[in-house]
Amino acid sequence: MWLFGDSNAERLYVSLKDGPLCNEVFKICNLSKMWVYPWPSIQPVAWDDKDFEPQQILDHIREVLERPEMNENSAMILNLGLHYMESTSLANYRILLKGVIDLLNERNKGNGELRYKTRVIWKTTTSMNKEKDIESRLKSDWQRFLNPTVGKYLV
Numbered sequence: 001m002w003l004f005g006d007s008n009a010e011r012l013y014v015s016l017k018d019g020p021l022c023n024e025v026f027k028i029c030n031l032s033k034m035w036v037y038p039w040p041s042i043q044p045v046a047w048d049d050k051d052f053e054p055q056q057i058l059d060h061i062r063e064v065l066e067r068p069e070m071n072e073n074s075a076m077i078l079n080l081g082l083h084y085m086e087s088t089s090l091a092n093y094r095i096l097l098k099g100v101i102d103l104l105n106e107r108n109k110g111n112g113e114l115r116y117k118t119r120v121i122w123k124t125t126t127s128m129n130k131e132k133d134i135e136s137r138l139k140s141d142w143q144r145f146l147n148p149t150v151g152k153y154l155v
Helices: 007-016 020-025 056-066 082-087 090-104 135-139
Strands: 002-005 032-034 075-078 119-122
Touching: 002 007, 007 020, 007 032, 032 075, 056 075, 056 090, 082 090
Parallel strands: 002 032, 002 075, 075 119
Antiparallel strands: none
């Protein structure tokens, strides 16, 4: 089983990796921690100040799907949500989602069967919970709309 996602995917991975799901049902579990791009270590890859490139994420997903152990007896739990909504435009996010769908629907030439046999579970994303932000954000204009009114309305 392979999990893709942010810190929530990482918490799910940590909770499963030593249990029967990862050691009996599946032979092994792996994690690709994503923020926007794959996060290979404690620190993200240096910011290059370039526009968002969906192909980097698609290439990473394809690389995992092409691994020999990712066969009809494997599963991928895919979460590509929260950080994309916060970090890129809706147009770019749509390009990424269409690319993932196209990737998962790729067919082998000749016989028309799906190229990748892995079962993919498209996990929902975490809610943004901006109302829980603290410190300087509490003083911003948008915060006042999240609080109940105090006192009388001014007319």
